[in-house]
Amino acid sequence: MKINRKQIIGSTVGILGLIIPFFLNINGLSEAGHVTLGVFFLAAAFWMLEPVPIYATSMLVIFLQVVLLSKEGLFFHSVTDSYTPDSYTAFIGTLANPIIILFLGGFILADAAVKYSLDRNITRILLKPFGTSPKFIVLGLMVVTAVLSGFMSNTATTAMMMTVILPIIARVKNNDPLRIGLALSIPFAANIGGIATPIGTPPNAVVLGALNQQGITIAFGEWMVLAVPLVVVALLMAWFILTQMFKAQTDHVEIDMSGRFNTSKNAILLYVVFGITVLLWITEKAHGMKSAIIALIPVVFLTMTKVITKDDIRKLPWEVLWLVAGGLSLGISMKSTGLAEWIIGSISWSSFGPLLIIIMFGSVCLLIANFLSHTVTATLIVPLAVSLATSGLATEGFDLVIVSIVIGISASLAMMLPISTPPNAIAMSTGTIETSQMAKAGITIGLLSLVLVILNAVFYWPIIL
Numbered sequence: 001m002k003i004n005r006k007q008i009i010g011s012t013v014g015i016l017g018l019i020i021p022f023f024l025n026i027n028g029l030s031e032a033g034h035v036t037l038g039v040f041f042l043a044a045a046f047w048m049l050e051p052v053p054i055y056a057t058s059m060l061v062i063f064l065q066v067v068l069l070s071k072e073g074l075f076f077h078s079v080t081d082s083y084t085p086d087s088y089t090a091f092i093g094t095l096a097n098p099i100i101i102l103f104l105g106g107f108i109l110a111d112a113a114v115k116y117s118l119d120r121n122i123t124r125i126l127l128k129p130f131g132t133s134p135k136f137i138v139l140g141l142m143v144v145t146a147v148l149s150g151f152m153s154n155t156a157t158t159a160m161m162m163t164v165i166l167p168i169i170a171r172v173k174n175n176d177p178l179r180i181g182l183a184l185s186i187p188f189a190a191n192i193g194g195i196a197t198p199i200g201t202p203p204n205a206v207v208l209g210a211l212n213q214q215g216i217t218i219a220f221g222e223w224m225v226l227a228v229p230l231v232v233v234a235l236l237m238a239w240f241i242l243t244q245m246f247k248a249q250t251d252h253v254e255i256d257m258s259g260r261f262n263t264s265k266n267a268i269l270l271y272v273v274f275g276i277t278v279l280l281w282i283t284e285k286a287h288g289m290k291s292a293i294i295a296l297i298p299v300v301f302l303t304m305t306k307v308i309t310k311d312d313i314r315k316l317p318w319e320v321l322w323l324v325a326g327g328l329s330l331g332i333s334m335k336s337t338g339l340a341e342w343i344i345g346s347i348s349w350s351s352f353g354p355l356l357i358i359i360m361f362g363s364v365c366l367l368i369a370n371f372l373s374h375t376v377t378a379t380l381i382v383p384l385a386v387s388l389a390t391s392g393l394a395t396e397g398f399d400l401v402i403v404s405i406v407i408g409i410s411a412s413l414a415m416m417l418p419i420s421t422p423p424n425a426i427a428m429s430t431g432t433i434e435t436s437q438m439a440k441a442g443i444t445i446g447l448l449s450l451v452l453v454i455l456n457a458v459f460y461w462p463i464i465l
Contacts, residue, residue, distance in 0.1 A: 010049030017041025018064075032069060032085065032337040039064050040339065043330060047376040054373060055319035058326020065091045065333050086336055094328040098292035099198075099209040100321050105295025106199030107316045109274055110152035112298070112308055116267040117259075118274070119148055119160055124259050134178050134248035139239050141165060142185045146193025146235050150200045151278070153317065154190040158423035161186045162430065169432060171253055178253075181246035183432040184441055187423035188238050191415050192449070196231045197281075198223045198291060202324055203378035207408035209328045210382045213335075214390070216401060220281040220291040226405065226464055230456050234413075234449045241445055246437075266307045273298050273307075320375075327379030331386070340387030354397035358457050361385060361403055362410040366450050369414030370442075374421055377411045401465055402457050413449045416442035 021038040029037070039061060046057040067073045070088035094100070113119045123144050130140030141161065149157040165182050172179050194201030198208055198220055208218060218226075261267070280287065280294045302308040334340040352360065361381065369377040382404055389400035414420050416439050418428040424442070427433060 006049060007051040010045060010051030013049065014042040014045035014051065017045050026342075029342045030338050032333075033339040033342060035068050036065075036333045036337040036339040039068070040330065040334065043326075044380060047373065047380075048371075053319070054376065055322040055326075058323045058329075061326045062091050062094070062329045065329055069333050069337070084336075086332060090332055091329045094209075094325040094332070095321070097209055097325065097328055098212060098290065099205045099328070100325055101292040101299075102208075102295045103199055103202070103205055103321060103324065104316075105277070105292075105298050106151065107153070107320075108298045108302055108308060109277060110156060111312055111316060112270045112302055113152065113274065114156065114160065115308075115312065116262045116264070116270050118262075118267070118270065119152065119157075120164075121259060121261050122148065123161070123164060132252050132254060134250060134253050135243045137168070137253055138178075138181055138185050138243055141182070142189035142235055142239050145186050145189035146196070146231065149190040149193030150196040153320070154187075154194045154201055155422040155426070157193075158187050158190045158426045161190070162426060166430065168253060169430070172248075172250065176249045177246035178248035178250065180433050180437055181242045181248070183427050183430055184246075184438060185239070185242055187421070187427040188242070188415055188442070188445060189235060190423045191412055191421055192231055192234050192238060195227050195234075195409050195412050196224060197227070199295075201412050202320055202375040203408040203411045205324050206327055206375060206378040206382055207404045209324065210331055210386050211401060211404055213328070213331065214386060214400065217290075218401070219284040220294075221284050222464070224282065226456075226461055227409070229460070230409070230452055234445075234452055237448055237452070238445045241448075242441060245441055245444075266305070269305050269307050270302065273301050323373075323375055324379075327375070330379065331383040334383045335387060335390070340383045341391045343384060343387065353395060354399070355454075355458060357388075357395070357398060358403060358406055358454055362406045362450055362453055362457075365407050365410035366414050366446055369411040370416045370420045370446075374411045374414060377414070378408050381407050381411075399462070399465070402461050405461065406453055406457050409453050410450060413446050413453070415446060 018038040018041060021034045021041070024034060026034065042064075043057055043061050046052060046060070047054050052060075066088040069085060070091060071085040072088045126144045126147065127140045130136045141164070145157055145161050148161070165186060169179050169182050172182070195204070198204050198218075204223070211218065277294060277297050280289060280297070281291055284291055284294070303313070365377055365381055385400060385403045385407060389398060415424055418425050418435060418438065420442070424438060428435070428438065
């Protein structure tokens with residue numbers, strides 16, 4: 001395996017970040033907190049510079065915490081401060097966290113939908129009402145993408161929808177800006193649509209997992225009540241911006257709407273399980289069954305009936321689950337060793353009002369997530385918000401739930417660059433758009449969407465929560 005300069009730099013920075021805190025004596029930070037600070041530095045460096053895959057970094061984070069911070073590990077025997085270590089089961093147990101199970105159920109449903117062409121048939125049906133006008137075709141594609149992205153991964157949705165729009169782009173003249181608008185509409189709609197449900201995108205899982213650890217539960221339907229109005233407005237705004245920035249030079253585009261639903265026994269079983277699962281998720285408040293428990297329905301019944309086979313299970317994006325689990329694990333040690341509280345305590349929060357805190361967290365997330373993974377950004381910042389709430393340093397009016405949601409959603413709205421998110425990278429791979437065009441549209445939509453998030457956090461979400 002050839003090692004490039006980026007891997008060497010990333011590995012060096014990460015290893016130094018891990019080691020240096022062992023030799024420091026930071027006032028107010030426990031001995032175990034120094035160790036956690038090293039793990040945090042290593043994770044941040046590895047996640048940002050990617051000398052190893054980001055899911056491998058999460059595995060390493062869990063391993064280091066088990067070895068260095070658990071009471072069954074190595075570090076506990078030399079502890080001289082008042083830190084009471086967690087059992088190693090607290091760290092590896094994040095792999096069975098309810099949020100992980102919720103996502104697993106979502107992955108199973110999405111994989112089955114692709115296998116039996118449910119996603120394509122939904123696309124075909126939902127696109128029909130939008131006719132042949134270019135601007136309404138763009139709107140239809142964005143609506144379909146956003147709806148699918150609420151229940152499938154953003155990346156899978158974008159990959160599937162790109163196969164839908166490439167024939168459409170081929171029908172448009174090379175010099176028509178509509179080609180750019182079409183290519184950008186899919187990744188932007190996927191990023192926005194993923195916000196709508198708890199299983200839509202990993203940052204949502206990071207937020208819900210962190211809140212669960214604080215004894216705060218947001219039901220599947222409650223999250224949708226909070227997020228869907230924002231998604232609708234942001235999607236319409238993104239559509240308007242794209243159609244104005246890249247105005248079509250034609251007034252008519254034909255789309256092939258042929259196709260039919262799969263009527264095999266397995267496909268029908270999928271339709272039934274899919275419908276029951278989504279219905280139970282949306283009505284969680286009415287029947288009281290937790291969304292993670294409901295997520296086991298497709299896991300169990302689609303595998304028992306062989307709708308999903310072992311080969312399908314092997315192809316699931318397990319790396320995403322490891323990434324989220326590693327973030328949850330890091331949050332545990334940051335809280336229990338006092339590191340997060342120490343970081344928060346180093347800032348004079350008394351000078352910030354609740355609104356300024358919301359703006360600050362949202363802006364930082366939007367900025368960083370353009371250069372880091374959306375999930376990594378939420379993973380690094382959500383624990384700081386949790387610590388701000390638990391430390392008592394927050395000003396009156398600080399709401400942990402609202403700030404955490406702001407962080408998760410703001411991270412998902414970062415879509416300025418091809419590296420910002422996999423859907424953007426997939427769109428760039430078509431060769432239809434340039435980075436400058438993506439940046440121009442992405443930063444405009446991102447900033448305006450952040451304003452929408454702040455308005456929701458101030459005026460709408462407090463009414464619901």
